[in-house]
Amino acid sequence: MRALYKFAVTCLALALSGSAMAQFDFLNKAMDAAKSKMGPAGNLLDKAKPIIDSMGIDEPKEIEIGNTFAASLLGAKPLLNDPALHRYVNTLGRWLALQTERPDLPWTFGVLDDDGFNAFATPGGNIFVTKGLLARMRNESELAGVLSHEIAHVIRKHYVKALQISALAGGSVEIFTERWNKGPAEFRPYIAGFVKDVYSKGLDKSDEYEADRIGVVIAARAGFDPYGLPGVLQTLQSQNPRDGGFTLLFETHPTPTDRLDSLSKVMNGRFDSNNGSVGKSFAERSKEFSR
Template identity: 50%
Template sequence: MNNSFLARIAIAAALAAGLQAPATAQGIGIFNNIIRQQQLPSAPASLGNLLAPAAGNRGAAGGELIQLLMQSVDHVDEAHEIEIGRQLAAVLLGSKPLHPDMALQRYVNRLGRWISLQSARPQLPWTFGVLNDPGVNAFAAPGGYVFVTKGLVDRVDEAELAGILAHEITHVTDKHHLQALRTKARAGLATQAIGSQLNSNLGGAVSAQLLALGKDLYSSGLDQGDEFAADRNGVTLAARAGFDPYGLPSVLQQLRSAAPDNPLFSLSLRTHPAPQLRLDQLELAMGNRLDAYAGKPAVPLSQRLVGR
């Protein structure tokens, strides 16, 4: 990694610490207006609303979804993709509940929805949430479900959070989870799950097959190439939405300095490529091509939450 790329990341890190730097591109005025006018949908008020089946897709059986996955991701239409995502979201929420701060949930949902509108699939029923977990991590599920942990939110500014959300949104738009599920299903993990006794406080709301695949997916992580692609396309998406593209690299700098045995970072470090490797790949992809969109003043999340 060369010094110029480190310097550009340092600008983002300095801004996150509350220092000012000259703006070199337009700010995020459109998003500011959206936040003030509250034109984007707010977060779900309850777990039940978040996991409500998509219209016209009620009753999709886990076996049917698994069969579609094992054929080809191309056989999974959008309605079934959303249903798979709903069931995988149940896996995540069965492990960690939503954080009770509804002002925070509304803000993250609006921020995520704004970024998702700039993505390749704005029509998905995007839903964002904050998990009540002190660890530092983020997750996504097919069909437009994206989660960040409270521990992550507490350590980032708005541009950094936007970079993380854009990374996760890219996983969804590029169907990375569906591809990973297909690989695992064809490897026989779904068949092995049939008849097994799996503990879940959601009972029969999630099929045993998808539950097993989902748990394995979130504990092992996505393919390394998918993570690099989500980094590359995520910084571009964040810039397109009006945010500093160096927000995501700044978060990776934080991960790089984390102790490997720190339990707050352990899952994120275990399920993703090494932060230094991700930074190296981003340097090759970004160069100085996005510098015109960098250098925006940092916006602390606490400022966004005032009066929410």
């Protein structure tokens, strides 16, 4: 708790400047405008919405589904045995999540014992980053950018939406609802199949672009340099997609170049006056959280 307090005080001095708030409003408006331009795809989503709403995934269910996702993920990749690192990542992640409209979710952050470069989110607020990703972060604002991107997937319910669309596409809404109503034990096999699928194929590209846009804003609101996430994307740009550690990420996301192009259109100088911090060094954080 003391560490969280110290972290919050450090960041509070930098957070929530008037300009960051204005940028948030601007991006919200830009996203609404983009949605209204979706045309037929937007209409389809509008038609699907009442069906999706009737599937009744409220917040407690969202959290329960998310825990099933997390159990599946952890079945494939164990957590790293490093309590100090987990304290740090949770402190940073929860500080970022506090800047969003869903601060009260049971946000939990974990580091997977995996040398690959990846990050995963589940419904309800579980977020995992790999050991290999952490090792390649050049500063704290880059890690803040990655965590904020994952947080954005949670607050916008991208995985819940993908699960619902998958059920609808299979024509199995009734089966889905019936199994859900019987309880988690009945529902788990369905979710397990979906989880394997979604983490190997990825979300809709538009959800990834949205998570980038919102992620930049969350990091800025938390007092970090908003160019942390673009910095990570530049690192990815220089990697070989066939390098084993990066393959999954490249297969499940739009290319780093497309993501940078998309971000530059909305950032377009609007964050130039933002004096966010690149954060403390990982060596300092390591000392701080090992105490």
